Amino acid sequence: MPELTLDGMRVTAPAGTTVLAALQNAGLSPLRRSLGGESRGALCGMGSCSECRAVVDGQTVRTCLTPVRDGQDVRRLLAVTREA
Amino acid sequence: MKPEPWAAVVVGAGPAGLMAARTAAEGGLRVLLLDAQPTPGGQIWRGAAAGQQGAAGELLRDVASHSGITVLSGAEIIAAEAGGQAHTLTVTTAAGTTAAGLRQIQAERVILATGATERFLPFDGWTLPGVVGAGGLQAMSKSGLDVRGQRVVVAGSGPLLLAVAAGLRQKGARVLAVAEQAGWPGVAAFGMAAARLPGKSREALALAAGLLGVPYWADCAVVRASGADQLQSVTLRRGRRELTLDCDYLAVGFGLVPDTRVAALLGCPLDDVGAVRVNAWQATGVSGVYAAGEVCGIGGVDGALLEGFVAGCAASGQIERLHDAPRRAEIQRRFQITLERSFALRPALLPMPSPQTIVCRCEDVRHGDLRGFTDWTAAKLQTRCGMGACQGRVCGPACDTLYGWRFEGVRAPLVPLPLAQLLDEPTTLSPP
Numbered sequence A: 001m002p003e004l005t006l007d008g009m010r011v012t013a014p015a016g017t018t019v020l021a022a023l024q025n026a027g028l029s030p031l032r033r034s035l036g037g038e039s040r041g042a043l044c045g046m047g048s049c050s051e052c053r054a055v056v057d058g059q060t061v062r063t064c065l066t067p068v069r070d071g072q073d074v075r076r077l078l079a080v081t082r083e084a
Numbered sequence B: 001m002k003p004e005p006w007a008a009v010v011v012g013a014g015p016a017g018l019m020a021a022r023t024a025a026e027g028g029l030r031v032l033l034l035d036a037q038p039t040p041g042g043q044i045w046r047g048a049a050a051g052q053q054g055a056a057g058e059l060l061r062d063v064a065s066h067s068g069i070t071v072l073s074g075a076e077i078i079a080a081e082a083g084g085q086a087h088t089l090t091v092t093t094a095a096g097t098t099a100a101g102l103r104q105i106q107a108e109r110v111i112l113a114t115g116a117t118e119r120f121l122p123f124d125g126w127t128l129p130g131v132v133g134a135g136g137l138q139a140m141s142k143s144g145l146d147v148r149g150q151r152v153v154v155a156g157s158g159p160l161l162l163a164v165a166a167g168l169r170q171k172g173a174r175v176l177a178v179a180e181q182a183g184w185p186g187v188a189a190f191g192m193a194a195a196r197l198p199g200k201s202r203e204a205l206a207l208a209a210g211l212l213g214v215p216y217w218a219d220c221a222v223v224r225a226s227g228a229d230q231l232q233s234v235t236l237r238r239g240r241r242e243l244t245l246d247c248d249y250l251a252v253g254f255g256l257v258p259d260t261r262v263a264a265l266l267g268c269p270l271d272d273v274g275a276v277r278v279n280a281w282q283a284t285g286v287s288g289v290y291a292a293g294e295v296c297g298i299g300g301v302d303g304a305l306l307e308g309f310v311a312g313c314a315a316s317g318q319i320e321r322l323h324d325a326p327r328r329a330e331i332q333r334r335f336q337i338t339l340e341r342s343f344a345l346r347p348a349l350l351p352m353p354s355p356q357t358i359v360c361r362c363e364d365v366r367h368g369d370l371r372g373f374t375d376w377t378a379a380k381l382q383t384r385c386g387m388g389a390c391q392g393r394v395c396g397p398a399c400d401t402l403y404g405w406r407f408e409g410v411r412a413p414l415v416p417l418p419l420a421q422l423l424d425e426p427t428t429l430s431p432p
């Protein structure tokens, strides 16, 4: 089973699941902050809303479209309020 | 030298795209089937394995093993341009799936099977983590989200709510209620139309059995979601009474909207309800471009499979295989009309935004900020509504329902990309 790091926490997740599912199963449901600073979480589950963005191995991706891989480093965008 | 074109490129590997790809390959075409999702199957069969029984397994298996079909998952079309002899598609391959980067593809024929997205409507609290799309939560649970023991309220409109409630319950969620804005007459008319379709009554019975004990409330409106940093409860209105349910998820969606963005880039004309306009052979208004499935109108999996078959036959010139298609298409079309009528959105039963309610989640634009505008373009220029990361995919349909603004101005790239990827010269993906 792939082992990955979510905000510094090591977890395992079954192959074939998405990084979004891994984050939510680990209780990490707020994923980013809005421009006004409120917590936001995933909405569409299918790649259209972009609300599930997180930084995976240094790249901002939609986590609902990203399968888990061994050794992945995943960081939520909670510290960022004004994104480029 | 111009790169060699594929005989057919199918965009979208849901039921319609899988069927179109298999049929076109059976007709001798070399087919590229690509999809943004990590695995084929589309919204309904997401995560289904090729080894499983039934239509989904059979189709996935056939497509995976057919020597004439190349499948590319994790590949999203971000730009498309119609041409005389061949159409040009630009694809981004997602990080972690295949080699990341931009690819360019030439296609003599394109079959668009890009499906639909959910219609979300804004109400107070809908931006809280835990408020998710109804189909969205279904998709998340199919891709690994553990919903066991989670308290879920399913709300909004359409038969998808029932499929979602049954699916989540099967995975161990506690579905507290299904709240449908349509009235009982609409729901009953839909039930009767579905029962008349071949094979549907068995499916409906299985669905009903899966929902035994779950309250189903018609004529029911979503009022607000509440919580501090995370959803804690949802308030619904039934008749004159408001009731509040504590829950972990509010799965909410107000029907589906055809995803016509790639079609728009290719210049395909749309019909009055915003679906791709096609003729009896699933041909669009652009030469060499076909469309099938929910991108042509919302009608469920059986209609998608049928249209995929017709598009595959038409694109590969197998007209003799289409003898029965017009009759089957007529049955599907009648079912689609009943579906539209039964679950037509009723303004009084839709969630009411307050001036403070966020409408555009990406740019924090509120309902109050949008008052006074009369069209999408003016609102967009003045408030940045629809200019964030989702490019109007969420607030576009919401503004259409709330204010009657038809979402316009689809532009490439369809998703935000890292600058480095945009600056790189795309590589060409040619047939083997």
Ligand SMILES: Cc1cc2nc3c(=O)[nH]c(=O)nc-3n(C[C@H](O)[C@H](O)[C@H](O)COP(=O)(O)OP(=O)(O)OC[C@H]3O[C@@H](n4cnc5c(N)ncnc54)[C@H](O)[C@@H]3O)c2cc1C
Residues within 6 Å of the ligand: A044, A045, A046, B011, B012, B013, B014, B015, B016, B017, B034, B035, B036, B037, B041, B042, B043, B044, B045, B075, B076, B077, B078, B113, B114, B115, B116, B117, B118, B134, B135, B136, B138, B139, B160, B163, B164, B167, B256, B259, B262, B292, B293, B294, B295, B300, B301, B304, B414
């Ligand atoms: C989130 C969601 C969940 C649903 N869940 C269910 C369910 O559980 N049960 C049920 O009966 N019905 C469900 N539906 C309804 C479902 O849409 C249809 O029944 C059926 O799947 C339609 O088939 P299709 O082939 O037309 O489209 P889809 O199955 O939607 O397939 C379209 C495919 O096109 C791909 N695509 C779109 N744009 C691009 C692009 N630019 N580049 C690359 N690929 C692209 C998508 O990733 C998708 O895989 C769901 C719908 C949604 C929106």
Ligand code: FES
Residues within 6 Å of the ligand: A042, A043, A044, A045, A046, A047, A048, A049, A050, A051, A052, A053, A062, A063, A064, A065
């Ligand atoms: S949840 Fe909407 S893009 Fe991932």
